[in-house]
Amino acid sequence: xxxxxxxxxxxxxxxxxxxxxxxxxxxxxxxxxxxxxxxxxxxxxxxxxxxxxxxxxxxxxxxxxxxxxxxxxxxxxxxxxxxxxxxxxxxxxxxxxxxxxxxxxxxxxxxxxxxxxxxxxxxxxxxxxxxxxxxxxxxxxxxxxxxxxxxxxxxxxxxxxxxxxxxxxxxxxxxxxxxxxxxxxx
Numbered sequence: 517x518x519x520x521x522x523x524x525x526x527x528x529x530x531x532x533x534x535x536x537x538x539x540x541x542x543x544x545x546x547x548x549x550x551x552x553x554x555x556x557x558x559x560x561x562x563x564x565x566x567x568x569x570x571x572x573x574x575x576x577x578x579x580x581x582x583x584x585x586x587x588x589x590x591x592x593x594x595x596x597x598x599x600x601x602x603x604x605x606x607x608x609x610x611x612x613x614x615x616x617x618x619x620x621x622x623x624x625x626x627x628x629x630x631x632x633x634x635x636x637x638x639x640x641x642x643x644x645x646x647x648x649x650x651x652x653x654x655x656x657x658x659x660x661x662x663x664x665x666x667x668x669x670x671x672x673x674x675x676x677x678x679x680x681x682x683x684x685x686x687x688x689x690x691x692x693x694x695x696x697x698x699x700x701x702x
Contacts, residue, residue, distance in 0.1 A: 556621025
């Protein structure tokens with residue numbers, strides 16, 4: 517259960533202000549079918565994070581066991597600092613929108629996640645929790661949904677109420693704190 521909770525928390529926090537939240541806002545403004553957008557996000561995230569998690573398990577076999585806590589803690593600190601770099605929404609440059617809400621959401625989310633901080637976090641979490649890889653996949657997927665579903669339904673209102681820069685700094689502080697905790701506790 518620690519893998520599920522850690523994965524959920526890490527991704528839900530890392531998603532704050534991420535380009536995929538901007539993509540969710542864009543898709544919600546473009547399409548009325550909110551359920552189709554959410555289903556597309558779910559499928560894309562499951563596929564992307566499953567591949568990432570299995571990569572993490574494979575990579576873990578090459579990392580000495582006594583390095584896991586240091587690498588995981590250091591990566592949390594790196595992701596925290598990465599959160600301070602704003603993302604931009606470049607989803608309007610694609611022709612996939614003509615295929616409808618589900619296909620557009622699935623394709624755009626899958627592509628947006630490649631090399632994204634939540635994908636990197638999934639690889640690292642799976643490397644740390646290699647015996648609980650399914651919990652990592654479900655935790656990161658649920659974390660992605662927890663961060664993006666509210667944006668789909670209330671994105672415009674949320675963007676007016678919560679300053680994005682403040683949200684990024686708070687998420688950065690949480691990630692750095694978690695990273696330091698993991699290093700010290702390990």
